[in-house]
Amino acid sequence: MTPRQGTPLRGGEGPHESTILDLLLDLVFVFALNRIAEEAIHHLTDEQHLVLPGVGEVLLLFLAMWLVWFFAALSASRFDPRCPEIQAVIFCIAFGSVVMGVSAPAAYDGHGGYFVGAYVAIQVGRPLALALFQRRPVHQTLVPPPIPARILCWSVVAAVPWIAGAVAPTGLARGGLWTLGLTIEYVGLVLGWPTPRLGRSRIHDWDLVGEYLADRYRQFFIIALGESILLSGLAFSSNPFGAGRTVAFGCAFITTALLWRIYFYRAGTVLKSAVATATQPARLVAYGFVTHLTMVVGVVATAVGYGLVIDHPYDMANPVWLAAVLGGPALFLAGRARFEYDIFGRVSPARIIGILVLAAMSPILVRLPLLTATVAALAVLLGVAIADAVRAHGRSRESPMPPH
Structure with missing residues (x-):
């Protein structure tokens, strides 16, 4: 049965694939x-900046952006994205x-x-709009009404340190307050937003359109790969061409292709099928939040590493730069290993x-030019991709067997 126009999704009905509006939102996140x-x-x-605190500041901004994207996808998985009201919410999130x-x-x-004004407006405005939307008699559904209200309560509490940080005089105080605000939101997400008189509700207990969210996860991963290509291309084009930079740029593109291959080799390809066959699809989708966050951070870190390599191919690999070049692929593989377990119940x-191997090579590569570390990281990813191909050779395609 297809839901009436303007009616929220319920019981897995409605579109199971991304819409044109979702693609518009994705373009925003590429930027x-x-x-x-x-x-x-x-x-x-x-x-002039301390490196580690600076990286922490950037990571905080990324985690805030990821939360905005995830809640936009989550909202569209529970409410019909064809509804004008839901489309208006997505447009506001995009802006x-x-x-x-x-x-x-x-x-x-x-x-x-x-930054904080836009972030707080999204995080508070989205659940408020959905709560008001759901209270309209024509839109009463099987979806428990208190869910947007719970999220709204936690978002309002988290907004206090966010706003206080925006008016704080120093970067250190600002970062600390923003970290507190972001922590409150992530804790609420993990715990199911427990709220007095309203109780709590974890995502893995919800009735979601899991196939839609699976599609959105894959698309955000593609966004991260696109960012890798964009960043390396901009770095290469803004510098004088030379042998070292040309090799680094080639390695960057090949690495992006390998990340795509490793992600989509079976697990990424059958994600939607796994959600459709899982006994607890919402739980699988909830775990996907962590695995895809880990993989995307790994891809972005890898892209940052390649940006550094293209700019400084022959510089010695200081530990922090090396952490991006080698740690990015390692983080991606860690997320991909857990993702594989969620789909097939095993890890290659x-x-x-x-x-x-990436960890073992780091003490050696820190003494060598940064370009050497790039080639080494590429070789490791190539080895993983070859191992996948050898394992699949002569065998029938493996069907998903999620343990959840």
């Missing part, structure tokens, strides 16, 4: 990710995300108010071996 990645490179190369992306590079300086040894 936002690029601004965050550029800011990460700035902190890693600017001698707010653009403002966040524009202000992100100077969020800890003069543009903190713009090649992924664990790849992580161990």
